[in-house]
Structures are given as C-alpha cells and as structure tokens.
Amino acid sequence: MRVLSVxxxxxxxxxxxxxxxxxVKRGVEHVIIxxxxxxxxxxxxxxxxxxxxxxxxxxxxxxxxxxAQQTAAVMQRLEPFLLDVRPDLVLVYGDVNSxxxxxxxxxxxxxxxxxxxxxxxxxxxxxxEEINRVVTDRLSDLLFLPSRDAAENLGAExxxxxxxxxxxxxxxxxxxxxxxxxLAFDAAARHRLAGGPYVxxxxxxxxxxxxxxxLRELLDALGRLAAKVPVLFPVHPxxxxxxxxxxxxxxAGSGLELLEPLGYLEMxxxxxxxxxxxxxxxxxxxxxSFLGVPCITVRPNTERPITCTHGTNRLVxxxxxxxxxxxxxxxxxxxxxxxxxxxxxxxxxxxxxxVVCDDARFDVDGxxxxxxxxxxxxxxxxxxxxxx
Ligand code: UD1
Numbered sequence: 041m042r043v044l045s046v047x048x049x050x051x052x053x054x055x056x057x058x059x060x061x062x063x064v065k066r067g068v069e070h071v072i073i074x075x076x077x078x079x080x081x082x083x084x085x086x087x088x089x090x091x092x093x094x095x096x097x098x099x100x101x102x103x104x105x106x107x108a109q110q111t112a113a114v115m116q117r118l119e120p121f122l123l124d125v126r127p128d129l130v131l132v133y134g135d136v137n138s139x140x141x142x143x144x145x146x147x148x149x150x151x152x153x154x155x156x157x158x159x160x161x162x163x164x165x166x167x168x169e170e171i172n173r174v175v176t177d178r179l180s181d182l183l184f185l186p187s188r189d190a191a192e193n194l195g196a197e198x199x200x201x202x203x204x205x206x207x208x209x210x211x212x213x214x215x216x217x218x219x220x221x222x223l224a225f226d227a228a229a230r231h232r233l234a235g236g237p238y239v240x241x242x243x244x245x246x247x248x249x250x251x252x253x254x255l256r257e258l259l260d261a262l263g264r265l266a267a268k269v270p271v272l273f274p275v276h277p278x279x280x281x282x283x284x285x286x287x288x289x290x291x292a293g294s295g296l297e298l299l300e301p302l303g304y305l306e307m308x309x310x311x312x313x314x315x316x317x318x319x320x321x322x323x324x325x326x327x328x329s330f331l332g333v334p335c336i337t338v339r340p341n342t343e344r345p346i347t348c349t350h351g352t353n354r355l356v357x358x359x360x361x362x363x364x365x366x367x368x369x370x371x372x373x374x375x376x377x378x379x380x381x382x383x384x385x386x387x388x389x390x391x392x393x394x395v396v397c398d399d400a401r402f403d404v405d406g407x408x409x410x411x412x413x414x415x416x417x418x419x420x421x422x423x424x425x426x427x428x
Contacts, residue, residue, distance in 0.1 A: 041068050043396065044127035046118065048075030048102070048138030050083050051323050054304065055133040055156055057091035058213035058389035066397050071125055075114045075138040076102040080277060086303040091214060107137055107168055114141035122149055129154055129396060132176060133210075135169040135322075135343075140176050147179040156210055156392065158183035159190025160322075160343035163421075166247070169322075173343065184392050186210070186326075187346045188382060191404035206404040207391035208383030211326050216386035218308055227309035231297075237269055237315035237371065240307075241296070244276035245320040247358070248338055254358050255282055258338065259296070261360035262318070265367050266296050272310065274299040316370050318363065325353045332378040334370040338363060340424050348422035351379045355424035362426030 043063055047056050056072070063070045074096035078084045088095065100117040102110060114137070122130070122145055130146035132139045133156045146153040158177050162170050177183060177194060185191055186209040194204055228234045241262055249255050265271055273296045275283065283298070302310070308327070311317055317328050317335045325344050328335035329351025337347075338358050347353035352373075356366040383391075394400035 044071040045131045046142035048077030049136040052133045053087035054214040062389040062393040082301040140172040143179040154182035155180040161193040162343040205402040208388035212384040222308035225309040241273040257360040357426035
C-alpha cells in the first residue's frame with residue numbers, strides 16, 4: 041500500500057508526525073509532500089527535525105499569496121505528482137489552504153482522500169479555515185474525527201456515518217510523545233521565569249491582527265497584563281508584519297516580551313509550565329486542555345467546543361478590557377487535575393492506521409441514527425466573554 045500525505049503549514053506538521061510513525065511501523069510506503077505554504081525555517085524545518093518527521097519527498101514551493109493564489113498553486117503543482125505516484129490514499133490534515141487544495145486534487149483524480157481532524161465546525165463562515173473544513177470533509181472518503189461532537193456536525197450536513205471514524209486527537213499523540221523531552225528542556229528556566237507564574241501569548245488570526253485598531257487594543261491589554269506578570273509572546277510572521285506596520289516603538293514599549301516563533305519542544309515546555317495561555321490558535325486550545333493549563337481564546341467562537349465544555353478553555357471577544365478581565369480571573373485558576381477527554385490518549389494515529397490497513401471501524405454511537413433535521417451538537421455552544 042502507498043499512502044501520500046500532503047502538508048504545508050505549521051499546525052499540519054504535529055498531526056503528520058504520529059501518522060507517519062504509525063504507517064512506517066506497519067510497513068506502509070509513506071510519501072510526504074510539503075506544499076511550502078510555510079517556508080520560514082522556524083515555521084517548518086524545526087518541526088520536521090524535532091518531531092522526527094523524515095524530510096519531505098517533494099516540495100511544491102508554493103509560498104505566500106492570496107487564498108486563491110495559494111490554493112491554485114498547490115493544485116497545479118500537486119496534480120502531476122499525484123498522477124505520477126498514484127497512491128492508494130491521500131491524507132490531508134487540519135484546515136489550512138494546503139488541506140483543501142490537496143483534497144480537491146485527490147478527489148478529482150478519483151484517488152481516495154482521508155481527512156485527519158475532520159468534522160470540526162465553528163459555524164463562522166468568515167473564517168477561511170471553516171470554508172476549508174467543510175469543503176475538505178465533503179471531498180473525503182475517510183473522515184478521522186478528533187472528538188464526538190464532530191460526528192454530530194457531519195451528520196447535520198448529511199455525511200454518511202460509514203465514512204466517519206472517531207479515532208481521537210493526533211495533536212495529543214504528538215504531545216504525549218514529546219512531553220518528557222519538553223519537560224527536560226525546562227524552557228522556563230532558560231527564559232529566567234522559573235518559580236513564578238507567567239503567561240504565554242500567541243495571536244495570528246486575521247480577525248485579531250489585520251485590523252490595526254483591534255491589534256493595538258489587544259497589545260495594550262497584554263501590555264497592562266505584563267505590568268503584573270511576565271508575558272511571553274512568540275510572534276507569528278503575519279503578526280510580526282502587522283506589528284511592524286503599527287510602528288516598532290509601540291511593540292517595544294508595550295512591556296511584552298516579543299520572541300521569534302518557537303520550536304515545538306520549547307513551546308510545549310513553556311505552555312506546560314504556564315499559569316495562563318492567551319491565544320487564537322486551534323492547537324493551543326487542545327494542548328492547554330490536555331495539560332490542565334487555563335486558556336483564554338480571543339475569538340467569538342471555536343470549532344473545538346469540547347475544550348470549553350470539558351477542558352480549560354474560555355472564549356473572549358477581542359476587546360482590551362474583556363481580555364484583561366478574563367486573564368486576571370483565569371490567573372491562579374490552574375488546578376492540579378488534568379481534564380480527561382475521550383480518545384485524547386496518544387493512540388489516535390494507531391487507530392487511523394488500523395482503518396487504513398485493516399478496514400477497522402471506530403464508530404460514534406448514534407451518529408448514523410441522527411438525521412439532519414434533528415441533529416444536535418454534543419457540546420453546548422460556548423458564549424464568549426464580552427458578548428452582550
Ligand atoms: C495559516 C492557516 C491557519 C493556521 C496558521 C498557522 C490558512 C487559511 N491559514 O495561516 O489556519 O492557523 O497557518 O500558522 O491556511 N509567512 C512568513 N513565513 C512563513 C509563512 C507565512 O513570513 O513561513 C507570512 C507571510 O507574510 C504570509 C503570512 O505570513 O503572507 C500568512 O501566511 P499564510 O500561510 O497565508 O497564513 P497564516 O496566517 O500562516
């Protein structure tokens with residue numbers, strides 16, 4: 041059997057790593073294509089090295105561009121390669137532009153497509169990732185679900201239950217694999233934070249960083265927080281560019297410690313020891329929930345409601361006062377007990393490979409019986425702080 045994985049952006053790489061290991065363990069030929077959507081060494085190469093992912097078999101070299109340009113370039117450059125390799129299955133990961141582009145190419149060439157992290161929905165059509173999720177799921181033959189609510193979402197869209205496999209969360213596979221190394225790394229001590237509480241921040245969503253007024257308000261709030269507790273902010277390239285446009289003086293004077301993007305182990309080490317994470321990332325909502333670290337997600341909604349209902353996540357609107365109030369409330373809320381979320385157990389990739397190699401099934405009870413008109417969400421829809 042020959043499986044071809046297409047990855048391109050930072051959050052794809054943590055999802056690929058455990059799947060690659062599990063496929064190789066079963067003797068499956070695994071071809072890896074890197075689209076080049078993310079190309080900075082700190083956004084790409086560092087993850088391949090730290091997560092022991094073999095070098096990609098082929099780079100499409102797509103780079104940055106508008107959504108249409110990026111999606112089209114992946115499609116154009118991937119098609120001849122797929123025609124040549126003729127895999128039995130194309131695996132795509134998450135919700136980035138590379139994901140939907142690769143799913144389109146595979147589906148049109150009548151190659152089976154498997155989507156790792158299927159069925160998540162924010163219900164927010166203004167998010168490019170939501171469009172990517174819906175389209176990718178519609179094109180995929182095998183849907184690998186990280187949480188039970190994903191089956192309800194897919195059922196509501198009329199997706200047949202026999203395509204769904206509730207395998208669990210591959211991000212947590214990677215976290216479990218890397219945690220001992222991350223703790224040994226002791227990043228807090230390296231950043232002279234050992235012993236005291238500190239906050240980690242990441243922000244990169246267009247809705248938070250592309251509007252200068254919103255970004256300025258968020259930076260001001262984080263600056264006020266930094267006056268009380270150390271705040272470290274590894275900055276995504278998109279955000280770095282936007283902060284640059286606001287003027288370097290503002291960032292320098294905000295009291296925040298702005299860092300280059302961090303590698304996986306250093307970031308995990310810092311997050312595991314943090315008193316609080318403030319973010320708009322999808323992966324961090326999951327990682328903090330698994331670790332029991334309080335998390336504030338600066339978004340009006342989430343495609344990962346289970347992190348609010350069963351984990352440590354709270355939504356807050358991108359308003360300075362709301363973010364500051366939520367952060368102050370969350371500081372000190374860390375409990376020694378870690379939440380337990382079903383099938384977030386480090387074995388999701390093994391289940392995926394059992395489906396791919398053995399035709400195993402991981403049913404979600406009741407999903408098939410839930411017709412679209414009576415479909416309901418397993419997890420209540422979280423309401424963000426600051427919403428009137
Ligand atoms: C993409 C994903 C988003 C994911 C994020 C993780 C889509 C639609 N969005 O957003 O879901 O959470 O990755 O990081 O696919 N840039 C660099 N170097 C790089 C990559 C990007 O400088 O290696 C800069 C470029 O200015 C680029 C901008 O960042 O234009 C945005 O990159 P892009 O891949 O378009 O989207 P992200 O914001 O990274």
